[in-house]
Amino acid sequence: MFELVEHTAAINKQLARYGVRFGIYKNNEFHEQLFPFDTIPRVIPAEEFDFLEKGLIQRVNALNAFLADIYSEKKIIADGIVPEEFVYSSSGYLPQCEGIVPPNGIFSHISGIDLVQAEDGEWYILEDNLRIPSGASYPLIARELTRRVCPDVFYANKIRDNRNYGDLLRETMEAVNCGGIRVILTPGRYNAAFFEHSYLAEKTGSILAMPQDLYVEDNVVYYRSYDGNPQRVGVIYRRISDEYLDPLTFLPESLIGVPHLMEAYKAGNVAIMNTPGNGVADDKGIYYFVPKMIQYYLKEEPILKNAPTYLPMYEEDRVYVLENLEKLVIKDVAEAGGYGVVFGRDLSAEKLQEMKNLIQKEPRRFIAQEIIYFKDLTTMEDGVAVERKADLRAFVLTGKTTRVWASGLTRFSRNPESFVVNSSQGGGFKDTWVLSR
Amino acid sequence: MGAISLEKSQQMYWLGRYTERVFTTLQAYTILFDETVDERQVLYDKFCQTMGIPDVYGSQAVFFENFLFDSNDSSSVVSSLDRAFDNAVVLRDEISSESLSYIHLAMEQLQMARTSRERLLDLQSILDYLYAFWGSVDDRANSEVCRNLMKCGRYVERMDLYVRLHFSYAEVERSYYKLRSRIGKAGMPYQEEMLDCIGECIISEEVLNENRQKALNCLAQLFS
Structure with missing residues (x-):
């Protein structure tokens, strides 16, 4: 696979040709830039992927069960497994979603589960993303173009084809379609992930809709057609955050929402993927409880491990965190995209004390984790092979069944000192090869 | 497929207009450029007049440069190509990634033409990409x-x-x-x-x- 390196320029030229970009706002200005692609893939052996697949399916099924429970009977709270304050104080918990049962009872249709592999080879779950996880389009198109540039590499290596993501996504959409056309709802051209929205619309044969293209009448969602013949919408893969989705239910100032959408959804006339309110399950604080959810709902032992995590809200954990802060990584549960992540070892004595004070003042706001020393991946930088930290975002799709896409987005840090791999902070990406034998 | 919003219908219409504007003005530009080789007289002002665009150039040399590359000049080729792209990029699901890629290639080629010593050949390549774009749309549009x-x-x-x-x-x-x-x-x-x-x-x-x-x-x- 290292022979791919000599084709780097050709592959990058292809990526530019097809507009593989992501947007970023700096100083209130929108900039679009190429997502740096490293041709050396992450390789996952077949047996290792089988193991990951089982663990991911188990985890996502438990998370779906949790969401179904939290927005209905709340047995997991009543049984003392998850403290209620963790649910109700989560910014992702939306009381407006109470009692709504989505089509086929599925809440998280597309789950982006972030994992890291430690130096000893053990995989750990770092984060669950159950709202609008992005990134699948990048390895999808990178594979397509890499195959085109150097097919010989793919003759020599037995790699599972990942170009079925569009089919998997379309099937997932159809599994919950309430009768109508499929649309991918984008906030617009200047969204950071617009390339992905438009590319997935093409790959799934869905319509890429802007908010103003949709309207609701008698609890039914329609696509506004230019010829005056509106089309009924059966399923919306929305790429708009919960709070902006419907100004009559959530933020009234939202200009990118569809008024009355939640009423149509409540009436069972349209499926929304992923369902609003999922943020309660991918909250960094709730993450701590996911292994317990697996035991509670599935009566199984978790296959995949969480990174060792402490909740300062619990006194015992808080004492440990305050005593060992310089060894831990602290995450602000309200932040995302690699923001709000602080390594205790990087803080001055003064800043460390400030952080301790903050944790004591607002214990619910933070989690602390042991630092996992990721297995570095070889990456090319200015023609030189270097080792860099990388994570893996696995995509798990739940429709008629729960399936794991045999690929994923491997993101790497371009800063040798950093564990932060997010594209918004300068990270690059690799393809993820799953070997077929 | 088949449902097209009012906004998309406008974007399709304007994508057609802007790609044609780039194509035809490049052709006209090439002819004008060729004429100046023999005649060595100022011709660009008449071109501006017939195009209905303001003469903001001041000299033939500035015109030949800026009419192609000045993105602050709304009449320039690069501006028309940018507008074509603005309309095309939101229509990827309708026209296909393949079709959109020809607009990307044309934009890249125009950038290259700026420093090229064979500018007219680069402009010819842009016309080729636009032909390919139209062929691709014919084949692949939804x-x-x-x-x-x-x-x-x-x-x-x-x-x-x-x-x-x-x-x-x-x-x-x-x-x-x-x-x-x-x-x-x-x-x-x-x-x-x-x-x-x-x-x-x-x-x-x-x-x-x-x-x-x-x-x-x-x-x-x-x-x-």
């Missing part, structure tokens, strides 16, 4: 409606530029009949009397020469 809307925009723009730039009568006449056959299929409401008026203005070469401005006025009111 719906007939999309093709019709884009071609409608394309032929409106072509009529406008061919009439302004004194393209041959045969070419003007051919583009009128292409527009006429496409406009009804596009499904956009239009003023039939304006279309007929254009037809009357181009009934013969002599009539066209006397009625160019009238033809342009009718064209401008086609969708009003």
